Amino acid sequence: MNKPLSCGHSKAHLFTVLRGRPQAAAAVAGSESYPDLSGTVRFFQTNEGVIVCAEISGLPNSELPCHDRIFGFHIHKGTDCSGNMDDPFADAMSHYNPNGCEHPYHAGDLPPLFGNNGFALCAFLTNRFSVSEVIGKTVIIHDHPDDFTTQPSGSSGTKIACGVIRRSAGSCL
Ligand SMILES: [Cu+2]
Ligand SMILES: [Zn+2]
Numbered sequence: 471m472n473k474p475l476s477c478g479h480s481k482a483h484l485f486t487v488l489r490g491r492p493q494a495a496a497a498v499a500g501s502e503s504y505p506d507l508s509g510t511v512r513f514f515q516t517n518e519g520v521i522v523c524a525e526i527s528g529l530p531n532s533e534l535p536c537h538d539r540i541f542g543f544h545i546h547k548g549t550d551c552s553g554n555m556d557d558p559f560a561d562a563m564s565h566y567n568p569n570g571c572e573h574p575y576h577a578g579d580l581p582p583l584f585g586n587n588g589f590a591l592c593a594f595l596t597n598r599f600s601v602s603e604v605i606g607k608t609v610i611i612h613d614h615p616d617d618f619t620t621q622p623s624g625s626s627g628t629k630i631a632c633g634v635i636r637r638s639a640g641s642c643l
Contacts, residue, residue: 484595487514487521493601493641496609496633499551500528501558507631509590511609515643519597520604526583526590530613530630539585542612542626543592545578545599549606551632559629562608564622566599574618578607582615602643609633 492512500507509526524543532539548563566578573579577598583590614627637643 484516484518484521485593487516488523488593490514491641492523492638493643494605494635494637496635498526498609498611498631498633500631501629503558504528504530504630506588507611509631511633511635513601513604513635515601516595519595520599520601521593521595522580523593524583524590524609526611526631527588529583529585529588529590529611531585531588540615541583541585541590541630542610542614542616542624543580543583544576544610544612544616544623544626545580545604545635546608546610547578548608549634551608551634553629557629559608559610559632562610562629562632566604566607568599568603573620573622573624574616578604579616579618579624583611604635605637605643607635609635 494513496511506528514521545566546562550561553560565576567576611631612626616624616626
């Protein structure tokens, strides 16, 4: 039996997973227009689902009060961060959606990233996929917030950063 924690939440062990090694990670890099944008998205498999931990820097920033930047954040089904003049990450394709759901019920729909002077840190739990299912897929950061309504992708605008999810070396997956 787990030793009870002082705060009384027997499930509070989830955060301890973050001290270990992720089963997979994506190194995220900005498009040509966002050369300073970079970061890491780590994926930790737990019995309750996957803990996703994103640490991003170099995000575009707003100096205006009440206009802090919010960025749509998804797993896309494409396996490559290449693209074309119109969409530098076009090959990331659409949201990862193996169950044929509507947005924002795609497996790849994630909570948005809130910018803080160009930095974002976000850790959350999702049981919409396992780590092994998303290895080889792409994580995408958009320049606008996801409205969680508009089909098929939440009107989150241009793809500004991308990274391929890769199995961590030595992972048992
Ligand atoms: Cu997206
Ligand atoms: Zn979606």
